[in-house]
Amino acid sequence: MTRATRATKKTWKLKTLIAASAGACLLAFQAPASAQAAWPDKPVTMVVPYSAGGPTDVVARMLAIPMGKSLGQPVIVENTVGAGGTIAPARVAKAAPNGYTILIHHMGMATAPALYKKLNYDPLKDFEYVGQVLDVPMTLLSRKDFPANNYQELLAYVKANKDKVTLANAGVGAVSQLCGLLFMNQIGVQLTTVPYKGAGPALNDLMGGQVDLLCDQTTQTAPVIKDGNRVKVFGVTTPQRLSSLPNIPTLDEQGLKGFDVRVWHGIYAPKGTPPAVIEKLNAALRAGLQDDMVKHRLAELSSEIVPVEKQTPESLRTHLTAEVAKWGKVIRAAGVQAD
Template sequence: MKQTSIRTALALIAVAATTCLAPAQAQGSWPDKPVTLVVPYSAGGPTDVVARVLAVPMGKSLGQTVVVENTVGAGGTLAGARVARSKPDGYTVLFQHMGMATAPALYKKLTFDPLKDFDYIGQVMDVPMTLLSRKDLPVANFQELLAYMKKNGDKVSMAHAGIGAVSQLCALLFTSQVGVTPTQVPYKGAGPALNDLMGGQVDVLCDQTTSTGPVIKDGTRVKVFGVTTPQRLASFPNLPTLDEQGLKGFDVKVWHGMYVAKGTPKEHIGKINAALRAALQDDNVKTRLAELSSEIVSPDKVTPESLQKQLQSEMVKWDKVIKAANVQAE
């Protein structure tokens, strides 16, 4: 009897211990399958490249594979709609740039609300932009470029990568601030626009350093007039900003953030955020982003609150610019 009682007592203790541990184990089990990182643009493009650089170290932190999925179309809004409609469990994450803030002004029939349909993970990195011209444009500096554009008006051609592209947005803000009226020339992507600039078919282009960096370093195929951010770039320390050359307050950068569907558990958001923070401290990630002339944001910006604030302010900023230019995407 005594031996049976001991066995019974031990069994009861084991059951009690299992019962107490079960909730903790359940809470700590997420994620228990791969996480999908949705990219709104084509494989091989700047945003896709960064997503794939981040996916590996984020997967290590989460203990699951992070799979990059390219959901392309409608200026990135198809990807936004896909994540907004996904199950709010944290397994589907959107990696999007400033297009998240410009979509409401550009698309009349947008099927999601950037402010109401998402929870936020945090800001990730910024890609500065640069102002370039064809090599044989008869100007030597930024002030001469402004004078040339004001004198020649719509005879000057300014290329961009299509309606809603960051290069078009930069062009719209630039022309509105300096009071010039060049002819806007849309292309199907940044590559063709830059190629025609180098070939002398168009006069001016404003685009991100992930595209223009190698050409600037080459130094023989275009003229470069400045950086569109308030601070100079570590990768091009001798390149002045437009702000310091007289265009005060001019600030355009391709900022990036991560989002999940509204209602995602805070614990899951916290784990994704922690994985993102760890990835941004990874030496390989730092090296690859530096090679792309991209700048990792400070740790205080890798928060849901910071991303929400950035999105709200950028929506206000670009809504005014886009509506003033009467630009509408289909």
């Protein structure tokens, strides 16, 4: 074999290796794109930080069905309860960033950084944002046989009996705790607080007469209020009355000036979830919020779907950033912090 022939063979082998390497690289880049195009090919799990039957769980289960139809795969709601709603976000933050594990959370996502000394996730760094969902008003309730019959009587009674009155909440970091905290701060009275593992158990004990007061979301309380016999209601926490509960005055109009607490919800995915997957999740969310059953049910619960322009990843990111700053100041000023 001549020297020229050997050189030709070496050149041919080198070209073959280069071509093979290039092909392998191309396949490596094409595989994820192909996988993203096929996503989802199995059920998606939507993690809820609170107990079954609570307000966030109610919203999740309403959205799961139409979102599943849009995605072509079931959306399975899973309750991961504990530590004031911080276990679920930590779990989702550590999940594989493939879109099969997502989180629905309320404004507790913004309050956790100030409430907890040690947090196993960063709401602003460890997630991709899918979109905002809805705003939920709150109501201030008491057990049916509570001595007061209107807000002024309530105010007089709690000031005269502050050591006897109990105020329930759904646990440290829950919106009901924050609403109760703001209420006590604004009227200048500290009551005995009773934390529960979720809003459902707290409301059940209120109706059973085991606790006196509760401030909670209309997704939880509206059906009970409309029933008319199971609790007393002293006011709603929004500046305007609710169209679905028009006879209930606001706390603001009854003298608690500036009292405005509304609960917002958002959907998140682990950091690094591909943009194409986030886009599909967002499209499913928007389709879910247009579902007639969802709109009807949320209206019954006195909840407001956010405008279309807020149903975006960018809007949720901006809103969460502002809420972290806002509630951080409130919580630090009140000196409230959990271990």
